[in-house]
Amino acid sequence: MTLAPGPDERADSEPPDVPGFRTWRGLYLFVFGWFVLVLALLTMFTAIFS
């Protein structure tokens, strides 16, 4: 049996070409970190105004 293809290996070796980020993994971590920050800010917003 032949296996189905995985995501393009080369895709992750190409840099995102965004200042400050050398890899896509770094960019994904940044976006995840941004989500955590937004969640923290919304929690603070709730605590201040509710």
Next chain:
Amino acid sequence: MNVADWIVLLGTLVGIAAYAAWRTRHIRSLNTYLRGSTSTGWGTIGLSVMATQASAITFLSIPGQGFESGIGFVQNYFGLPLALIIVCAVFLPMYRRLNVYTAYEFLGQRFDEKTRLLGAGLFLLQRGLAAGVTIYAPAIIISTVLGWRLDLVIVFTGLLVIIYTVTGGSEAVALTHKWQMTMISAGMVTAFVVLLLRLPDGLGFTGAAHVAGALGKLQAVDFSLDPSRRYTVWTGVFGGLFLSLSYFGTDQSQVQRYIGGASLRDGRLGLMFNAVLKIPMQFVILLIGALLFVFYQFAPHPVFFNQAEWSRHARDSRFAALEARHASALAQSQSAIRAWLEARGSDDAAHEASARAAMVAANDRADAIRAEARAAIAAADPRAKTKDSDYVFITFILTELPHGTIGLLVGVMFAAALSSKAAELAALGTTTTIDLWRHVRPLAAADERRNVRVARRFTAMWGIVAVAFALFAGFAENLIEAINILGSIFYGVLLGLFLVAFFLRRVGGSAVFFAAVAAEALVIVMYFSLNIGYLWYNIIGCAACVAFSLALQAVLPPRARADEGRAG
């Protein structure tokens, strides 16, 4: 609306549509027609993905949601950034590597033709049946408030979107999305600024936020584990992840937005643009609703915001008495809010607490009268539309904004309707052309011009179906909920097919095909025999498809498995 409003409204809507149709009128390549220009950058892709998701209902209903229930609905979007990271890392590189036009073409390459047709069929069935709703839902609200004829609004919106989508395909859709999102952003910022300026003197944003918070409108996050609560951080992260993954990863109307473009990098950055901005954007729209709530504590407003519906039924003294009681309760609520604001400034905590309790009680009394008004309308006519929160923001726009900006904001609602409709039509036309027509007529695929002509005809056909359905929809009750239920019945199994394709590499075509059919049958049987919330069918359908695939792959005879996993 005066002449200035009409000039802004028609100028922006028709101008954007005409510009896109003119710019893309010479498209002769199927690749450009279906995937857009090969030079499209990440900014346009990002705005196009955003515009596809943001329908007119987003800008009509979500402020109403903030007004009525507070901003907790923002938690529904918590799974979206995580889902987009998965789409960027797994789905998008595969779609580009296999150079597919549709997500269902990928299923054909990964499994077999029957699985591809099943995926495309589920999408066409679900989106095709929902085709009229994206035109009908905002048209009914706008025509009611402005007193315009519903059928004319539907036909105008439908024709406009058909003209530019059929002319320029995916490239015209991306081009219009860019300008429509710019217009929508300008309109919403204008509405937000005017709202802040219209708040009572001395209150300001902070004061208004404290009032809204004290009255329970600003609880953005809820970490409760109580399963009966509709919006919590947990339902948002887990349920939202699941829903966003199925929408962004497998729905052709979204896949088509990011599958083309200049490079894989541009598609990924466009999606990350949405991952970063979506939650803040929804927060601001909900916050507008919460601030509208504070604004209307100090400004006279009707007991029921859908005044057209109210006028139809409010013909006896009972309704007049409700209006009088509401005005009186509003005055008491206003005094209680001012008393609490004064008490907050003092150092007397006990006084502040009692003033706060009095304010909440006064607000509850006003809310109870609004609930009575809804019950009175329902008693007068059981078929009457008793949900008026969708009319709050449009009422504010029409009564409080200066002329010119009224046209801009009404234009925002139409632009949002056009943007989501255009992406939907392009996706339906593309899937019909690529997954059905080219499957039946493979030899015709060599003739580029003929392919483009066929794609244009299918796109136009779906546009006409959508307009016809929207015109007919006025006779159906609870149509939007019916469409949502239908979506939940099919979406789960569709996502299950893709999850098996991406993550269970040893499962082959026959196993996943029969598993999907069995899972769909299970969902339909459960729907007719159980009484559970319809959103659960998304999870049930997906889980059943994955589990059945694994089980069938294990028991299928070796010969049946030999032709599986061909795409490797």
